[in-house]
Amino acid sequence: MHLVADVLDQQVLDKTGNRAGRVDGIVLEVRDGRPPLITHVEVSPITLLARLNRRLAERYARWDQRLGKGRGVPFRIPWSRLEQTGKAWRFDTDAEDTPILALEDWLRVKIVERIPGG
Amino acid sequence: MKKILQIALGIVTSVGGFLEIGSITTAAQAGASFGYQLVWSIVLGTACVAFLVEMSGRFAAVSKHTIPDAMRERFGINFYVVPLFVLLGVSLLVLGAELGGVAAALEMATGIKLPIWAIPVALVSWGLLWRASFSVIENGVSILGLVTVAFAVGAVRLHPDYGAVLHGVVPTLPRRDASHYWFVAVSVLGASISPYLYYFYSSGAIEEKWDETYLAANRMIAAIGMGFGGFLSVAVLVIAAILFHPHNIDVDKYQQLPDLLTPIFGRTGFWLVIASLVIACLGATLEISLALAYLIAQGLGWNWGEDLEPRDDARFSLTYTLIVVAAMLFVLIGLDPLELTEISMALTAASLPVGVFPFLILMNDKKYLQTHTNGYIGNAVVLVISLISAVLAIVSIPLEIVGS
Amino acid sequence: MEARELHVERLLGKKVRDADGRIVGRLEEFHVEVVDGEHVVTEFLIGPAAALARVGVFLTQLPFFGFIPMPTKEYCVSWTLMDLTDPDRPTVRARRNELRRADE
Numbered sequence: 001m002h003l004v005a006d007v008l009d010q011q012v013l014d015k016t017g018n019r020a021g022r023v024d025g026i027v028l029e030v031r032d033g034r035p036p037l038i039t040h041v042e043v044s045p046i047t048l049l050a051r052l053n054r055r056l057a058e059r060y061a062r063w064d065q066r067l068g069k070g071r072g073v074p075f076r077i078p079w080s081r082l083e084q085t086g087k088a089w090r091f092d093t094d095a096e097d098t099p100i101l102a103l104e105d106w107l108r109v110k111i112v113e114r115i116p117g118g
Numbered sequence: 119m120k121k122i123l124q125i126a127l128g129i130v131t132s133v134g135g136f137l138e139i140g141s142i143t144t145a146a147q148a149g150a151s152f153g154y155q156l157v158w159s160i161v162l163g164t165a166c167v168a169f170l171v172e173m174s175g176r177f178a179a180v181s182k183h184t185i186p187d188a189m190r191e192r193f194g195i196n197f198y199v200v201p202l203f204v205l206l207g208v209s210l211l212v213l214g215a216e217l218g219g220v221a222a223a224l225e226m227a228t229g230i231k232l233p234i235w236a237i238p239v240a241l242v243s244w245g246l247l248w249r250a251s252f253s254v255i256e257n258g259v260s261i262l263g264l265v266t267v268a269f270a271v272g273a274v275r276l277h278p279d280y281g282a283v284l285h286g287v288v289p290t291l292p293r294r295d296a297s298h299y300w301f302v303a304v305s306v307l308g309a310s311i312s313p314y315l316y317y318f319y320s321s322g323a324i325e326e327k328w329d330e331t332y333l334a335a336n337r338m339i340a341a342i343g344m345g346f347g348g349f350l351s352v353a354v355l356v357i358a359a360i361l362f363h364p365h366n367i368d369v370d371k372y373q374q375l376p377d378l379l380t381p382i383f384g385r386t387g388f389w390l391v392i393a394s395l396v397i398a399c400l401g402a403t404l405e406i407s408l409a410l411a412y413l414i415a416q417g418l419g420w421n422w423g424e425d426l427e428p429r430d431d432a433r434f435s436l437t438y439t440l441i442v443v444a445a446m447l448f449v450l451i452g453l454d455p456l457e458l459t460e461i462s463m464a465l466t467a468a469s470l471p472v473g474v475f476p477f478l479i480l481m482n483d484k485k486y487l488q489t490h491t492n493g494y495i496g497n498a499v500v501l502v503i504s505l506i507s508a509v510l511a512i513v514s515i516p517l518e519i520v521g522s
Numbered sequence: 523m524e525a526r527e528l529h530v531e532r533l534l535g536k537k538v539r540d541a542d543g544r545i546v547g548r549l550e551e552f553h554v555e556v557v558d559g560e561h562v563v564t565e566f567l568i569g570p571a572a573a574l575a576r577v578g579v580f581l582t583q584l585p586f587f588g589f590i591p592m593p594t595k596e597y598c599v600s601w602t603l604m605d606l607t608d609p610d611r612p613t614v615r616a617r618r619n620e621l622r623r624a625d626e
Contacts, residue, residue: 003530003552003563009191011419022190022419026530028563035562035601036528038554048418051195051531079561087183087191104420107432117249117428196535479583497585 003038011088012043012077014095021100023089024048025074041082041089043100044074067102075099125335131256132171132343134263137350137394138402139219140212140309140463143456145351146369146378148302149358151295157286157352159303163310164348166503169496170474172340173481174316178323179332181486185320186416188480197476198417204472206410209314211462213406213441214448217243218455219399222372223392233452240446243403247438252325252425255408259401266350266398268390272382273353276360283356297517304514305460307507308467310351317473318409321416325423333490354378372456403442411438464518468511470504528609536610538568538599540618546597547571549612553598566604567624568597596624 001007007023014020025042046064050057065072075098082089095101148156178184183191190198221235246255292299328336357378358369369375375395379387415422415434428435448458478500481492530552538546551567570576578592599621605613614621 001554001561003554004194004534005551008531008534009194011187011191019419019421024195024531028528028530030526030528030606035557035564036606038561038563039527042529043419045418047529047531048195052199104432107436108429112428112432112435115248115428117245194534475580475584478585479580482583482585492585494585501585 013090020095040076042074047074128339129343131260133346135260136347137266144305144309145354146358149355150362154286158289159306163307168344170316174319175336178320179328213445215458216399216402223395236449270353273356300514301518304511305463308463313473314409321412467507474504570594597621
């Protein structure tokens with residue numbers, strides 16, 4: 001398996017099969033005398049922006065913190081909870097129970113549902 | 119039986135949805151300024167887009183990915199932002215021109231000034247995106263778009279010299295006004311080969327859950343649908359060549375567009391042009407807005423889908439809302455739709471390689487397409503035409519600016 | 523023994539130097555294998571560093587342009603030779619000409 005070709009930027013699906021973002025980052029643990037271990041993937045606009053511009057990512061992280069407690073840091077999925085289905089990666093939780101959809105939920109409640117026909 | 123109906127629907131919607139402000143005005147300008155000499159640019163542009171649309175449908179049906187999906191996955195985010203921003207920028211200009219086209223038609227119909235129509239037209243477009251399902255948008259507006267067949271009827275009524283029209287299929291060098299000739303050729307190419315069109319087509323194929331059994335239908339829809347659409351563009355060119363060219367009339371004001379059909383159909387011709395502009399440009403508005411929203415949503419991995427209620431894909435819905443608002447601003451500040459059309463068509467041609475090259479790489483990637491990768495002809499046609507368009511555009515745009 | 527974290531997406535594209543300080547290339551890919559039940563990175567693929575070469579590689583992926591010989595040097599480096607103590611300046615613990623070429 002290759003990390004860049006097969007994992008990075010691939011679609012992430014939640015337990016119910018819904019799209020829940022993409023693999024924006026992969027976290028390795030470096031250990032003495034042993035090869036680096038894959039520990040997590042990150043699904044977060046903060047991680048994504050950091051690949052383009054570090055300062056933009058920091059500014060987004062500060063804004064994201066205001067959305068709630070425990071926010072402002074990239075969301076991590078432990079590698080052990082991911083399984084490959086086709087080209088996508090499925091993890092064993094409902095996306096509703098994760099911060100992945102925080103922005104989606106906030107927009108839905110604050111804006112979309114206030115517009116007629118939403 | 120169902121497949122035959124779907125093919126028929128696909129062809130009808132392709133034909134009905136082919137013309138929009140870009141193809142109408144550039145074909146009219148080509149005919150008015152150069153007679154039948156630029157028919158080749160419509161043929162080349164239509165051939166290229168027919169191949170691109172077929173590829174797009176095939177890609178979605180076989181790989182079960184949309185083009186933006188695959189672009190992010192195959193090339194990564196750092197590369198993806200380049201076509202993202204280029205397409206976004208150019209397509210927003212085109213979108214502004216389309217909204218402007220609807221507004222211009224309504225101004226001509228009612229006398230109420232163009233900028234006043236900006237908000238109502240944007241509101242109607244947005245309302246359709248917000249409430250209507252994918253099929254209603256894709257099919258409904260495109261079927262109404264068949265009103266543009268009036269141009270084909272009109273062209274036939276003028277008894278053109280078909281031999282002379284066919285002569286124009288062969289590219290010739292300009293006898294006069296060389297830089298303007300190539301600029302108009304480039305605008306025609308940019309109007310025919312719209313990146314949002316084939317990017318959108320892949321999302322549509324996924325929305326309609328195409329699979330490998332649709333490949334033959336896809337080929338027919340692309341070839342016949344785009345082919346007949348191209349004929350409509352040629353019809354507009356022929357009309358302008360017969361009515362405007364002999365009198366040295368150039369098309370540089372949108373108020374001239376009804377003159378394409380009024381000499382042939384009288385007052386009815388006026389309303390046919392108005393209806394064509396309103397429906398065709400509205401259809402293009404909806405399609406471009408969705409295409410750009412798909413580009414962003416799919417690249418970022420959001421949940422997306424026109425058939426979902428807005429509450430189920432809030433980010434996607436709000437993205438196309440912002441896109442419509444942004445384009446509306448162009449009309450609100452009073453930018454002339456014809457000038458905006460000229461600029462955006464030429465820029466589209468200049469930026470073609472940015473969207474087409476990565477797509478061609480995907481179309482030859484066995485990991486996505488297995489045994490259905492591109493053949494030599496498809497690769498050659500698309501590569502050559504998009505390269506020619508870009509080179510011509512880069513050369514002719516500065517010359518046109520200097521010349522005017 | 524402290525556990526340190528690295529981000530693959532930040533290592534991607536970083537210039538890699540050899541023991542003499544010469545540029546080997548840029549980090550392009552990470553090969554993963556299952557060792558003792560764990561998913562670990564066993565090899566690093568290092569590709570061309572020059573911007574023009576990278577654009578060239580992209581262009582040769584286009585149909586009909588694959589015949590253009592792109593003199594790209596790609597190296598396959600085992601994790602044992604990779605020094606990632608400074609993730610912004612990864613190095614290999616060997617000389618460039620000692621490294622295994624990817625096409626071997």
